[in-house]
Amino acid sequence: MTDQRLYFMLQRSAHHLRIAADRRCMAAAGVTTAQLGALFVIQDQPGxxxxxxxxxxxxxxxxxxxxxxxLVEAGLITKRAHPRQYRASALELTAAGTKALHLVRPAIDSFNADMRAVIGPxxxxxxANALRKLADWQS
Structure with a gap:
């Protein structure tokens, strides 16, 4: 019988995957997956x-x-006064932040390839599509 405890299985899988991905990202570029997510957003939306x-x-x-x-202490991003929002700071990648994203790419690609191998392409x-739907779901 298929395990009907989907939420439990999602939590367990997410925990296991985060630990495994964090190890790879830390080894490749010295960043966690949470930090990596922030770096990608800052890269895509400078300021x-x-x-x-x-x-x-x-x-x-x-x-x-x-x-x-x-991330500022690690030299991966900078904070400066936001040009239009008085109390806000604008975030930008440094050269080291850009390098970290470049260094971590093979680890991410390898991790995704390993997941594809485990569950099939x-x-x-x-x-991935089902998880996107769940992430956007407004309960």
Whole structure:
């Protein structure tokens, strides 16, 4: 019988995958997957505010504030006064941040290839689409 505890299985899988992906990303570029997500958003939206970064990542602003501080300390991003929002900071990648994204790409590609091998290429796409729907679901 198929396990009907989908939420439990999603939580367990997410925990296992995050730990495995974090190990690979840390080894490749010294960043966690959470930090990597922030770096990708900042790369795609130069000058993004912390508030907007929190919204895109689905995180609390307090968690983003701590992460941004760590990324600034690591020299991966810079903060500067936002040109249009008085109290906001604009976030930008540094050369080191761009290099970290470049270094981590093979680890991400390898991780995705390993997941495809475990569940099969067709199931990988079906699973990715189903997870997108769940992420966008408003319960």
């Amino acid at each position: 993004v505010t912390q508030q907007d970064l929190a919204a895109v990542l689905g995180q609390r602003e307090s968690a983003i504030t701590a992460m941004v501080s760590r 067709d199931e990988f796409e079906i699973t």
